[in-house]
Amino acid sequence: MLLSNTINPATLNWKARTYDPDASMDKAMRQTDWPALCQLATNLRGVSCVPLDYATNGLNNMARLLQFKDGVLWVARVAMRRSAADTAKLRSEVDAMLWIRQQSSLPVPEIFAYEVDVDEHNAVGVPFVLMSFVPGNTAMDVGGGYETHHGIIPAAHRPRFYRAVAACHVQMTSLRLPKIGTIRRTPDGAFEAGPIPGIGGPFDTATAFFEAWADHAQFPRRPDEILDTMHGAPEAEQVLCAVDNFLSRFRTVAPRLVRRNQHSDRDRGPFPLCHPDFLHSNIIEGACTLPLELVRFPRFLDAMPRRFGRSDDYGADGKPHDEDERQRWCERREYVQMVAALEALERGPGVGAGRGDHTLSSCLADEHAQDLSYAMGAFEGGKMGVYDQLLDGLEERLPLRGEPL
Incomplete structure (x- = not known):
């Protein structure tokens, strides 16, 4: 699905071309069961959603936007690396976000669901975090990046x-x-x-x-x-x-x-x-x-x-x-x-x-x-x-x- 007209790529400044020398993002995209992830998000909100053809990545994670039928956006953050250290790091980051959001008014995304392990309980097939979409960019990415x-x-x-x-x-x-x-x-x-x-x-x-x-x-x-x-x-x-x-x-x-x-x-x-x-x-x-x-x-x-x-x-x-x-x-x-x-x-x-x-x-x-x-x-x-x-x-x-x- 193409990017919704309600989202302006220029203001988001997500990279049109991703830096992915070892094809980790491409691999994560293929390994993720996107229908299962969207079904999970749909069950949580009670409104159907679809993944948008709009994603970006860092060194360890990729992010893709999910759009609900009523226009609400969530972010699916998918881990591109799977070592024991990477899993422990992701779990710690999730816990830190939950704690910071609970104890402060800092602009930390709300986490709706996550799985850090790939096992029989994880229908999505990859470590992921479903979280709210916070409009804007990191300060590094504004002004042209x-x-x-x-x-x-x-x-x-x-x-x-x-x-x-x-x-x-x-x-x-x-x-x-x-x-x-x-x-x-x-x-x-x-x-x-x-x-x-x-x-x-x-x-x-x-x-x-x-x-x-x-x-x-x-x-x-x-x-x-x-x-x-x-x-x-x-x-x-x-x-x-x-x-x-x-x-x-x-x-x-x-x-x-x-x-x-x-x-x-x-x-x-x-x-x-x-x-x-x-x-x-x-x-x-x-x-x-x-x-x-x-x-x-x-x-x-x-x-x-x-x-x-x-x-x-x-x-x-x-x-x-x-x-x-x-x-x-x-x-x-x-x-x-x-x-x-x-x-x-x-x-x-x-x-x-x-x-x-x-x-x-x-x-x-x-x-x-x-x-x-x-x-x-x-x-x-x-x-x-x-x-x-x-x-x-x-x-x-x-x-x-x-x-x-």
């Missing part, structure tokens, strides 16, 4: 966009659980923290989480790869040594960072909902509760700590020479102010254990925590940098408290 703006938010749109993201960020951080972990729905319908893939858990304390992270973290580049990539740069040996020593030094610095404040116990929960990849194309995937030290800026406001890079990239005032980087530093300060103003408006009884406090703005303004969080992400991503220099700076500013992990 990545091909037009290459993922850079136009300067004229930034203030309004940042305020909208800050409002979501405040709500997200106000959602908390007693332990650190992924979001998991229990058989009785309650929500709790579950294990984090590749790390374990759930964890009762931030210290326990950091210890487990250090036990499992690995730098993804070999020493010879580091030297080859740096093409004999003078600091290559320093970077190699810094990478080699990072985890042992991390074990010493992390507990001191957690326990530095005698007047607040940041080692224990409740812990806020965080997003390790909080980008304008992604809000749900990977969401979990994390230590306060890992509450970070959205990815589009990422900035490298001064001590992580080359000293000659910065002026006597400590600010970067690069104009784009200086602008990002300025926008980060403005974002913290936006968050603080929004937090000040949150008064009285509300949804979420953290509603009305200043946790998010405090965490974002905490240079120590932001530096450590950046280093953890950079290490896992294989980013070359002077980790020892960054940790030296942290140790200089931290009190001599806490035991090594």
Whole structure:
């Protein structure tokens, strides 16, 4: 069936040509029993529906619109990958969406039905989620999409966009659980923290989480790869040594960072909902509760700590020479102010254990925590940098408290 006249492809900005190099989307389309899926949707609403010839995809999932006879649209999200890890990830994402929708007013789609396993109970034949259609696009897709703006938010749109993201960020951080972990729905319908893939858990304390992270973290580049990539740069040996020593030094610095404040116990929960990849194309995937030290800026406001890079990239005032980087530093300060103003408006009884406090703005303004969080992400991503220099700076500013992990 052709796309309904009630839908404008230009405003949706779904890709006319999909990026599907291994034909995963085509395979998922063929394996999905669309009549069975439409029958399920029809039974749920009491109105017949058909799949539209309009679909798009990401790396792991594809989405296709279903239209009911009365014009209502639902989205059928179909998994394109089927490993045990992919199944666990999909289940966690569904549980996170259910929890966020129940506990906040964030614009999360309503889930009507889902199956994460392919077994005798799944007539559709593939892992799927049936959910409401939320009009609009991700911020990455508006204005012509990545091909037009290459993922850079136009300067004229930034203030309004940042305020909208800050409002979501405040709500997200106000959602908390007693332990650190992924979001998991229990058989009785309650929500709790579950294990984090590749790390374990759930964890009762931030210290326990950091210890487990250090036990499992690995730098993804070999020493010879580091030297080859740096093409004999003078600091290559320093970077190699810094990478080699990072985890042992991390074990010493992390507990001191957690326990530095005698007047607040940041080692224990409740812990806020965080997003390790909080980008304008992604809000749900990977969401979990994390230590306060890992509450970070959205990815589009990422900035490298001064001590992580080359000293000659910065002026006597400590600010970067690069104009784009200086602008990002300025926008980060403005974002913290936006968050603080929004937090000040949150008064009285509300949804979420953290509603009305200043946790998010405090965490974002905490240079120590932001530096450590950046280093953890950079290490896992294989980013070359002077980790020892960054940790030296942290140790200089931290009190001599806490035991090594």
